[in-house]
Amino acid sequence: MLKLRKFISLMLVSLMLVPLLLTGCGSGNGETSKNVGGTGTSETAGKTGTSGKTSITFWNLSTRQEALDPIVEAFNAANDDVEVVVSYYDTDGIKDACKVAASSGTLPNMWFNWGGSLGGFYADNGATYDLTGYAEDNNWPDVFTSGSLDLCTFDGKLSGYPTAYNVLNVYYRKDIFEKYDLEVPKTFEEFEEVCAALKENGVTPISTAGLNGWHVMRFVELLVEYYAGEDLHDKLSAFDESWDNQYVVQALAKYQEFCEKGYFPEGFVTANPDDTRLAMMTGECAMDIQGQWYDGQILSDGGDLSLFGTFALPVGGTDRVSAFVEMAQFNAGNSDAELEACIRFMDYYLSDENVEQYADYYNLPLPKIGSEASAEYINIPDIMETAETNGTFTITDQAFPAEVADGLFNVQDALANGQMTPEEGAAAIGAAVEAYQNK
Amino acid sequence: MKKKVNLKIGSYAFLMPALIIYVSVIVIPVFYSLYISLFKWNGIGAMEFVGLSNYINLFLNDSIFLTALKNNIIWILLTLLVTMTTALGLAVMLNKKFKGRTFFRGFFYFPCVIAPIAVSIIWRWIYNPSVGFINEFARLIGLDFSQSWLSDPKVSIYAVFVAALWQALGQPMILFLAGLQGVSIEVLEASLIDGANGTKQFFLITVPLLKETFVIVIATLIVAAMKVFDVVQGLTGGGPNNATQMLSTYMYSQTFTYNNVGVGTAISCIMVVIMMLVIVPYVSFTAKDD
Numbered sequence: 083m084l085k086l087r088k089f090i091s092l093m094l095v096s097l098m099l100v101p102l103l104l105t106g107c108g109s110g111n112g113e114t115s116k117n118v119g120g121t122g123t124s125e126t127a128g129k130t131g132t133s134g135k136t137s138i139t140f141w142n143l144s145t146r147q148e149a150l151d152p153i154v155e156a157f158n159a160a161n162d163d164v165e166v167v168v169s170y171y172d173t174d175g176i177k178d179a180c181k182v183a184a185s186s187g188t189l190p191n192m193w194f195n196w197g198g199s200l201g202g203f204y205a206d207n208g209a210t211y212d213l214t215g216y217a218e219d220n221n222w223p224d225v226f227t228s229g230s231l232d233l234c235t236f237d238g239k240l241s242g243y244p245t246a247y248n249v250l251n252v253y254y255r256k257d258i259f260e261k262y263d264l265e266v267p268k269t270f271e272e273f274e275e276v277c278a279a280l281k282e283n284g285v286t287p288i289s290t291a292g293l294n295g296w297h298v299m300r301f302v303e304l305l306v307e308y309y310a311g312e313d314l315h316d317k318l319s320a321f322d323e324s325w326d327n328q329y330v331v332q333a334l335a336k337y338q339e340f341c342e343k344g345y346f347p348e349g350f351v352t353a354n355p356d357d358t359r360l361a362m363m364t365g366e367c368a369m370d371i372q373g374q375w376y377d378g379q380i381l382s383d384g385g386d387l388s389l390f391g392t393f394a395l396p397v398g399g400t401d402r403v404s405a406f407v408e409m410a411q412f413n414a415g416n417s418d419a420e421l422e423a424c425i426r427f428m429d430y431y432l433s434d435e436n437v438e439q440y441a442d443y444y445n446l447p448l449p450k451i452g453s454e455a456s457a458e459y460i461n462i463p464d465i466m467e468t469a470e471t472n473g474t475f476t477i478t479d480q481a482f483p484a485e486v487a488d489g490l491f492n493v494q495d496a497l498a499n500g501q502m503t504p505e506e507g508a509a510a511i512g513a514a515v516e517a518y519q520n521k
Numbered sequence: 522m523k524k525k526v527n528l529k530i531g532s533y534a535f536l537m538p539a540l541i542i543y544v545s546v547i548v549i550p551v552f553y554s555l556y557i558s559l560f561k562w563n564g565i566g567a568m569e570f571v572g573l574s575n576y577i578n579l580f581l582n583d584s585i586f587l588t589a590l591k592n593n594i595i596w597i598l599l600t601l602l603v604t605m606t607t608a609l610g611l612a613v614m615l616n617k618k619f620k621g622r623t624f625f626r627g628f629f630y631f632p633c634v635i636a637p638i639a640v641s642i643i644w645r646w647i648y649n650p651s652v653g654f655i656n657e658f659a660r661l662i663g664l665d666f667s668q669s670w671l672s673d674p675k676v677s678i679y680a681v682f683v684a685a686l687w688q689a690l691g692q693p694m695i696l697f698l699a700g701l702q703g704v705s706i707e708v709l710e711a712s713l714i715d716g717a718n719g720t721k722q723f724f725l726i727t728v729p730l731l732k733e734t735f736v737i738v739i740a741t742l743i744v745a746a747m748k749v750f751d752v753v754q755g756l757t758g759g760g761p762n763n764a765t766q767m768l769s770t771y772m773y774s775q776t777f778t779y780n781n782v783g784v785g786t787a788i789s790c791i792m793v794v795i796m797m798l799v800i801v802p803y804v805s806f807t808a809k810d811d
Binding site: 177178181182184185203204207208209292293294295347348349350351352353354366483484485488491492493495496498499501502521 | 563564565566645648649650651667669670671672673674677756757758760761762763774777778779780781782
């Protein structure tokens with residue numbers, strides 16, 4: 083009897099601990115969400131109710147909430163037949179929420195997403211509405227820029243409504259360059275000379291931060307572009323060529339050399355990318371690879387935008403820059419009425435009046451033909467013109483599936499800490515690609 | 522007799538709502554996780570049965586998993602050696618009567634109520650190589666010393682552990698404090714009369730009398746060590762180069778970032794088994810004398 087009681091006690095303890103462990107890891111990023119704009123409580127795909135209203139659900143980033151709440155409210159008030167219910171998540175939260183929803187068939191009618199492998203995952207698995215026919219019927223090629231539509235297209239299927247087209251350039255502190263009599267570099271060799279001169283004068287040349295890998299990647303991918311050239315870089319991104327080659331080794335060797343020379347801030351390997359702005363504001367660093375949204379961030383931080391200029395890193399060829407797209411994806415299971423309601427809302431969301439009123443919450447300019455950013459964002463026209471004339475390549479963490487991108491990020495860390503040689507780094511990235519392809 | 526039967530039915534009826542919730546949101550998902558771990562599945566597409574392949578690949582072909590496993594074992598050992606002993610030491614000190622005792626009890630418990638992600642933000646600034654408290658303090662006292670605490674793979678896991686320790690001390694300390702208050706003063710006085718000094722009294726009287734407290738503290742600390750996530754994710758994201766990768770962070774990456782849901786759930790099942798291997802014999806052993 084005593085043994086039985088002991089056994090039962092142990093079983094109860096075990097059962098108590100199992101869920102503790104399994105559920106313990108679930109708490110964290112972005113689990114809280116808030117519905118606004120409607121009376122519905124469902125966070126998944128809405129439906130036409132008995133009132134005749136088409137209810138649509140929309141998941142978006144919490145950083146857009148300040149603008150989206152009043153926009154949804156105004157839209158619902160002006161449209162008797164449609165009700166938009168929006169939920170908010172943080173950056174990682176929306177990725178998790180969408181994946182969990184997709185696995186249980188409860189995706190909302192539309193959701194925010196990025197291009198590349200993030201948005202492509204839903205398109206590849208048939209979870210997104212194929213908008214190709216709709217776009218042709220409604221002349222989208224005359225409305226949206228071709229670059230943005232291309233980045234929303236997966237396997238020939240248009241799988242998203244473009245909401246932003248982001249281009250990255252080198253932001254630099256003009257006052258620091260002037261102080262040390264430095265010119266904007268025209269060649270990569272000149273860029274290295276600029277870095278050396280800045281370092282000699284006690285300024286860390288490049289502000290970057292390695293937590294999560296992607297900020298450092300912005301520089302590494304440009305080194306790959308420089309050494310491999312445009313064609314090979316495109317083939318590497320598409321996995322048509324092995325990463326275990328001499329050009330990648332050269333790129334990684336140059337990155338390691340920059341690390342050893344102290345061209346990045348001390349301890350950058352695990353620094354938070356949000357903190358790179360601080361180093362630029364204080365003048366501790368002189369350059370940072372950022373997208374056109376950086377103008378808005380500098381102004382929001384109370385910085386003096388006139389101190390900042392931009393240039394494309396001279397990486398040879400046409401000096402291409404990296405780009406990525408943001409979009410709204412629509413549920414493959416949407417009815418015609420739901421699809422029409424979704425697109426009607428998105429058209430309203432990106433209308434001139436809303437963009438003008440809530441400019442700080444959009445990544446301007448919009449991916450629409452002829453769209454321009456406000457005049458106060460003085461660097462944006464140059465950045466967009468650079469993208470137009472120099473051409474773009476898809477940013478690496480969107481070109482790569484996440485596990486290969488993480489393989490690259492691990493190599494970046496290991497090179498920075500001297501745990502790996504460039505040859506071993508190239509081989510490790512090649513192995514990560516191979517493992518993914520054999521999965 | 523009838524009243525007794527009615528009482529039993531009533532008791533079960535009151536238990537039913539909690540039981541239904543527990544079974545539907547905890548027990549069934551746990552077993553479903555075990556089921557999923559036998560499949561290759563990206564979370565959306567078709568599930569392909571692969572048997573124990575996910576488990577075999579993790580142990581034989583996945584160096585990151587082995588690194589994470591090693592890190593979790595280090596974390597458990599550090600938790601038992603450092604967190605538990607420090608918490609016990611603090612509890613013993615705070616169990617003595619002195620002026621300001623209530624303040625210090627609150628002071629040492631306070632970090633426990635801070636969200637782990639906030640802890641990681643606080644310690645990120647403390648560890649900052651340029652303007653962080655530790656390096657600045659070293660400079661202030663004239664030491665020519667600078668350390669990238671989180672970026673150096675040799676020290677990063679210990680740096681993250683210290684941040685976690687700061688927050689984790691409060692709970693075991695309170696449990697020990699409660700246990701110490703249950704130790705009979707008469708027994709302690711008797712031991713003094715019998716000639717026991719402070720050290721002997723602590724190890725031969727106090728510690729054995731805290732046996733039940735140790736069981737719950739050790740069990741909860743091991744569970745906490747196995748599922749450590751937020752602080753690691755916030756401070757290093759598992760880096761640099763997986764130096765602070767934990768089973769929980771790797772499970773998260775596999776499941777939510779890489780879309781390898783079968784592999785991710787296999788890792789969570791392994792975590793449960795490891796935890797059981799440690800806790801069940803321990804609980805069983807300590808229950809023997811009862």
